[in-house]
Amino acid sequence: MGRITRVRFAPSPTGPLHMGGVRTALYNYLYAKQKGGTFVLRIEDTDSQRFVPGAEEYIIESLAWCGISPEEGVEDGKIVTQPSPKHPHAPYRQSQRKDIYKQYALQLVQQGDAYYAFDTSQELDIMRSKAEAEGKAFTYNHQSRMSLNNSLTIEKEETQKRISSSSNWVIRYKMPHDKIIKMADLIRGDIEVDSSTLDDKVLWKAADGLPTYHLANVVDDKLMEITDVIRGEEWLPSLPLHYMLYESLGWNNLRPSFAHLSLLLKPDGKGKLSKRDGDRLGFPVFPLEWKNDKGEVSKGYREEGYYPEAFVNMLAFMGWNPGTEQEVFSLEELAKAFSLERVIHSGAKFNAEKAKWYNQEYLRMKPTSQLAGEFTPILNSKGIYKDQEYISKAIELIRDRISFVNEIWPLSNYLFEAPEVFDQKVKAKFWKGDIPATIARVKEMLANIKEFTKEEIEEQLPLFIKSNDLPMGAVMNSLRLLLVGESKGPGVADIMALIGKEETLARLGKEI
């Protein structure tokens, strides 16, 4: 009690971090910030088989993009490997902490809470498939352990011989068969499990000298003085084991509090959100773009044009709400308002429309000058160079109809270059009869306007049309057709004033 809050995000570098993982990291970050505590990053790479190059860097970069970088475990974008005042528990990569874990596994064996097991994985696989064929499930537990190859059934000397002569053995936890394990979850409340339904999990493997997740996670959380474990729901079934490990190791008073987050679900159908759903449904599942070793590219929110604030805000609301009607929150506001009590118990289906809406909200809060700066490279890539003032004015005219910066061009191209193609339907509807001749008269009138401003045009144009008894709809729509190429866009006067007198007259004089 009274311990300073320390939370950790402990991903496994087996691939890019997906948005569910980012949400878990976010909730950890928010919780730490609110409590004035520390957010630690630890890399759980105890499975050398599944290690993916670049995944670790991806995780760090993703968190940085979201603005939720850990203050401990990472320095200069890299995992810390040497202890320092700021990073006292280094290294933060479990593969580099290899030597720490074995002693605890051995301690458990000595106490009689764990044992050596010699069954090969092939033997166990055979037993599993055999049991499955009979409609049963094979589990290594209190019922089966006494008929298997382990230090409980083999003579002491033979056991010693096998341990020293080969590395084909593991240490398994000896799960008690008669205990009701009472646990608490900060989100779900009290949970009870009968230990007789649990199995004897592998804690440590001689083959690679590494612990499995269960041992590594308990040992590191204790050593790193973690006070609260906030992780995905997939860990709930192993919580009883973790409780037992804390107890057997004599660390009950240092056991952290636990909170298990519900999963992010597919927008359609069933099951949890997976990498493939994004490709299939056309939205990103990852914060940043990711290329795998086959060269396949998965979309990223950053590359799709999302603002990190919008992405984070959207993610925070997938499974949490403040209890008020406010939906737009900065990271600071989120940290202030966050509470595990208000985290939703059930899984949330991801909604791409809402994500888009969030980005629109954030885009609307940006000053036009910033949007102009973000849009300039896109413009330059089309070979168009304009000053910032002009670009800002153009964006001002269309900014309330976009959700992303990359939507500016398709909605504003006619403000930068004359239209080449003209909407045939609009043309057929208005460009007939006297209209071409009428437009020529309008053009002449416009040429006589000295101050070619929006206000001046807005006054002169309708006046001219009315006083000459011309058809308002046909004239206005035809002007728009000549200026834009189709029937969309801001007011005709706005467009004319922006592109200027010369360009306006040129477009109105063009044959279509």
Next chain:
RNA sequence: GGUCCGUUCGUCUAACGGUUAGGACUCAAGAUUUUCAUUCUUGCAAUAGGGGUUCGAUUCCCCUACGGACUACCA
């Protein structure tokens, strides 16, 4: 199969045991607009089913159904 977790509009969600079950996204309609949008207004739309407990259940308990996670020498 077993263990655990969950279930309010299509989606995200709100509601000390007492509300006409609220908001947001989407969708539809209307107003504004010479266009397309924006904006504003309105509308559509939910407590999985069955038992209890209670004067009164979305809310508490039980059962069923459905969904999910886990059930590896993966995390």
